[in-house]
Amino acid sequence: MRLRRLRPTDVEALAKGLNDLDVAKNLVAVPHPYGVADAEEFLTGTAAAPHSLCAAIEVDGAFAGCVALDGSSGMADLGYWVARPFWGRGIATTAARALLDLAFATQAIDIVSSGHFLDNDASAAVLAKLGFRRYGIVETHSRARAETVRLVAMRLTREGWAETQPAIETPRLVMRPPVAADADAIALLAATPGSALMTASVPLPTSRGDARAFILATARQRRPSSLSFAMRLKESGALVGGVGWKMAEPDVVDLGYWLSADHRGLGLATEAARAVLEAAFAMTGAKAAKAHCRVTNASSRGVLERCAFQWEGTGLIRLAPVGGAVAVDRFRLERDVFQSLRAWAPAAFRNACA
Numbered sequence: 001m002r003l004r005r006l007r008p009t010d011v012e013a014l015a016k017g018l019n020d021l022d023v024a025k026n027l028v029a030v031p032h033p034y035g036v037a038d039a040e041e042f043l044t045g046t047a048a049a050p051h052s053l054c055a056a057i058e059v060d061g062a063f064a065g066c067v068a069l070d071g072s073s074g075m076a077d078l079g080y081w082v083a084r085p086f087w088g089r090g091i092a093t094t095a096a097r098a099l100l101d102l103a104f105a106t107q108a109i110d111i112v113s114s115g116h117f118l119d120n121d122a123s124a125a126v127l128a129k130l131g132f133r134r135y136g137i138v139e140t141h142s143r144a145r146a147e148t149v150r151l152v153a154m155r156l157t158r159e160g161w162a163e164t165q166p167a168i169e170t171p172r173l174v175m176r177p178p179v180a181a182d183a184d185a186i187a188l189l190a191a192t193p194g195s196a197l198m199t200a201s202v203p204l205p206t207s208r209g210d211a212r213a214f215i216l217a218t219a220r221q222r223r224p225s226s227l228s229f230a231m232r233l234k235e236s237g238a239l240v241g242g243v244g245w246k247m248a249e250p251d252v253v254d255l256g257y258w259l260s261a262d263h264r265g266l267g268l269a270t271e272a273a274r275a276v277l278e279a280a281f282a283m284t285g286a287k288a289a290k291a292h293c294r295v296t297n298a299s300s301r302g303v304l305e306r307c308a309f310q311w312e313g314t315g316l317i318r319l320a321p322v323g324g325a326v327a328v329d330r331f332r333l334e335r336d337v338f339q340s341l342r343a344w345a346p347a348a349f350r351n352a353c354a
Contacts, residue, residue, distance in 0.1 A: 001058065001059050001094055001095065004058055005056070006047050006056045019035065022084065028140055028142060053099070054068035055068065057095045063083075065080065065091070076112045078099070092123075104179065108180065114155075115152055116151065117149050118149070124152065132155060132156045134153070137152055166349070168279050170275045172268065173272055174234050175231050186242070190211070226244070227280075231243050240260050241259040241263070245280045248290060251288065253286045253288075255291040256291070270306045270307065274307055288335060289338075291304055293331075294327065294328055308338055310331060311331055316328070
């Protein structure tokens with residue numbers, strides 16, 4: 001599944017999906033019957049409005065519905081629908097979660113509102129899985145039903161959303177996906193002389209613009225095959241670096257991390273890398289991990305060796321901060337080897353991607 005911009009070519013699929021009364025009767029503003037002219041009006045009007053972030057839900061290349069955030073009321077309001085052939089597969093939950101993650105991670109949003117008609121148990125279950133909580137019951141008019149309907153009003157706070165996000169904890173660290181509020185701290189730390197790109201798989205954002213672009217990119221990642229985390233000290237909450245993985249090839253994740261200059265030499269990179277490897281293997285089912293670091297970076301080599309990575313040779317790769325090709329050592333770690341050699345306490349992690 002993926003979310004993408006709506007296109008004029010979606011008009012027929014949009015009309016077909018919403019012309020189903022069992023779909024339309026659970027939406028406030030959708031009439032029944034619903035035709036191509038209604039779909040065209042929606043695409044050029046509501047979906048294109050500056051206060052609306054509306055995406056098509058695409059499943060295996062087929063149009064499957066829509067998910068949107070509407071800010072016309074002054075508060076972000078979540079809405080969604082899925083065409084009948086795609087019911088019962090968790091698509092609405094996955095699509096809504098992806099849009100909420102993007103919005104909360106990249107915008108200064110504190111609350112998202114939504115709701116479901118009192119007789120819509122499926123939508124009630126979706127919102128509950130996303131962390132929404134009831135705050136009242138209101139009456140509204142359903143155009144498809146042509147009658148007044150009771151609606152359960154629900155809200156998701158930023159704090160509630162944060163509790164649905166992947167998180168990893170170790171004795172000294174807490175790691176969560178970065179948000180827009182972290183941009184200044186990330187850029188400041190990364191630009192501090194001595195801060196190190198320990199491996200080549202996680203960017204080192206050295207300006208506020210780079211940091212914001214990085215945060216947007218992480219919010220759009222396909223989870224859990226790719227995940228990035230801001231690394232913070234558990235005791236003080238101070239940001240000290242970044243860590244994460246991406247699916248480099250089938251069944252293999254690529255580990256990356258960077259660490260601020262003031263926190264090197266304390267074993268934090270090793271602690272973070274071990275915990276992230278545990279989470280990556282558990283959440284993706286990968287059979288191996290790989291990593292590469294500059295041949296001159298003895299510290300990063302030591303981290304990888306302490307995680308049980310095995311050296312596989314040298315090569316050349318391009319690094320954006322360097323602006324050219326650099327020599328790197330390449331490492332690989334089999335999942336079975338990692339599990340058999342692990343002697344440290346397991347990390348606590350929350351998988352909110354399922």
